[in-house]
Amino acid sequence: MDSFEFNKIAGGVLGTLLFVMGLGIFSDSLFSRSHSEKPGYALPAEEVHAAATAAAPAGEPLPVLLAKADPKKGESNAKVCTTCHNLAKDGAPKATGPNLYGVVERAVASTGYAYSDAIKAKGGNWSYEALNQFITNPKGYIAGTKMGYGGEKDPAKRADIIAFLRSLADTPAPLPAK
Numbered sequence: 001m002d003s004f005e006f007n008k009i010a011g012g013v014l015g016t017l018l019f020v021m022g023l024g025i026f027s028d029s030l031f032s033r034s035h036s037e038k039p040g041y042a043l044p045a046e047e048v049h050a051a052a053t054a055a056a057p058a059g060e061p062l063p064v065l066l067a068k069a070d071p072k073k074g075e076s077n078a079k080v081c082t083t084c085h086n087l088a089k090d091g092a093p094k095a096t097g098p099n100l101y102g103v104v105e106r107a108v109a110s111t112g113y114a115y116s117d118a119i120k121a122k123g124g125n126w127s128y129e130a131l132n133q134f135i136t137n138p139k140g141y142i143a144g145t146k147m148g149y150g151g152e153k154d155p156a157k158r159a160d161i162i163a164f165l166r167s168l169a170d171t172p173a174p175l176p177a178k
């Protein structure tokens with residue numbers, strides 16, 4: 001084998017080596033590309049979905065419900081209230097609860113009734129929103145109240161009751177703006 005032939009063979013081997021190395025680098029780059037493009041988990045997307053479900057709309061707002069509420073239906077739904085409350089103008093409080101005539105926008109715990117300390121500490125007025133929350137779940141709204149009533153969970157029935165309470169006044173308070 002003369003030196004010229006050796007150079008040809010060596011050159012061929014070197015060329016092949018270079019080609020294989022090049023192929024290796026090329027395929028590496030292909031694989032690492034496809035790795036970084038597709039992460040193997042989808043947790044963030046699921047979290048976003050869960051948050052969206054939790055924030056589902058809670059139904060129609062109170063002013064909209066009050067605008068279409070029926071005080072007559074409210075009167076019959078409020079029968080349960082009269083077992084503890086007197087609703088008559090200038091009526092005496094019952095032993096079981098304060099008089100509710102004119103209660104809309106009245107100061108909380110402001111009549112001649114032996115209120116619990118819990119409701120006396122509440123402060124503020126009986127706004128439509130406050131009444132709505134109290135009637136939904138009395139003990140949830142004022143922990144420690146002695147109003148022994150479980151609450152009305154149906155928003156439309158509550159709006160009917162509040163519309164009826166509103167009618168128990170010389171001049172009913174204006175309805176809240178929609």
Ligand code: HEC
Pocket residue numbers: 078080081082083084085096097098100103107108109110111114115116117118119126131134135144145146147148149152161
């Ligand atoms: C089992 C008896 C009972 C029933 C039924 C009941 N209440 Fe009461 N309610 C009370 C008592 C007792 C209080 C006083 C709460 C306190 O002192 O913590 C009260 C307080 C209230 C107050 C606050 C009045 C104020 O002067 O601050 C409102 C408003 C009210 N009730 C509305 C209602 C409505 C509306 C219903 C019917 C859906 C109802 N209650 C059913 C016993 C009752």
